[in-house]
Amino acid sequence: MAATRQQIQKELDSLLEPQRFRDYCPNGLQVEGRSEINLVVSGVTASLALIEAAIAAEADMVLVHHGYFWKGEPQEVVGMKKRRLALLLENDINLFAYHLPLDAHPELGNNAQLGKMLGFEQERCIGRPGETALVAIGQAAGKLSHAGMLELLAEKLQRQALGIQGSTDAIERVAWCTGAAQNYIDLAVEAGVDAFITGEISEQTFHVAKETGLHFFSAGHHATERYGVQAVGEYLADKFSLSHRFIDIDNPV
Numbered sequence: 001m002a003a004t005r006q007q008i009q010k011e012l013d014s015l016l017e018p019q020r021f022r023d024y025c026p027n028g029l030q031v032e033g034r035s036e037i038n039l040v041v042s043g044v045t046a047s048l049a050l051i052e053a054a055i056a057a058e059a060d061m062v063l064v065h066h067g068y069f070w071k072g073e074p075q076e077v078v079g080m081k082k083r084r085l086a087l088l089l090e091n092d093i094n095l096f097a098y099h100l101p102l103d104a105h106p107e108l109g110n111n112a113q114l115g116k117m118l119g120f121e122q123e124r125c126i127g128r129p130g131e132t133a134l135v136a137i138g139q140a141a142g143k144l145s146h147a148g149m150l151e152l153l154a155e156k157l158q159r160q161a162l163g164i165q166g167s168t169d170a171i172e173r174v175a176w177c178t179g180a181a182q183n184y185i186d187l188a189v190e191a192g193v194d195a196f197i198t199g200e201i202s203e204q205t206f207h208v209a210k211e212t213g214l215h216f217f218s219a220g221h222h223a224t225e226r227y228g229v230q231a232v233g234e235y236l237a238d239k240f241s242l243s244h245r246f247i248d249i250d251n252p253v
């Protein structure tokens, strides 16, 4: 079975509702390719390596969380950007990218999928005034020690997380946000949770965690954002009877 590019675009735009977000990049079809879609390749970032792998797999479209044309980046199509775009265009492959809409989707999104995988019960999402509420708040499955949370993250993400020990013996209430959300640590503190799990850490994150007693876990930007595109890729495959393959281009960050 196959779908047209227009059918996919319409489906993704109604599923992920990009018009609701103020984002740093265009969400949706970023690079137009052939009109008939049989194989969807999903991946975290539209890197050269992912495009090469998609070409080898004979994909008709690539679906990613991190696409191109970020606010503030140089607009010239030169160097790295030229090579990536040339490869897509020469091979007539469509590139669909959804950033914040993919983080936030209540079922298929990165946060929802990560929470589900870690056994967290999501209650609500919080954010700064005027911004999308992207930090999920909820309950861990039972009581976990700091070491227990590190074990859970290693088991589920196949990657060792970096943990900053907090002041409570047990972790029950949790906040989580995939990717580089370390600067939302104050929201987690205000929410009164025991732990905050995100993808990255900054120098000052250590001090905030120490001085507020919050358990903090940096589990990998790439590692925590592998699950939204996979869920959406599977959704498309079901909806249109397409083939879908997630290609993990490993990234230690």
Ligand SMILES: [Zn+2]
Binding pocket: 065, 066, 178, 179, 180, 221, 225
């Ligand atoms: Zn990200």
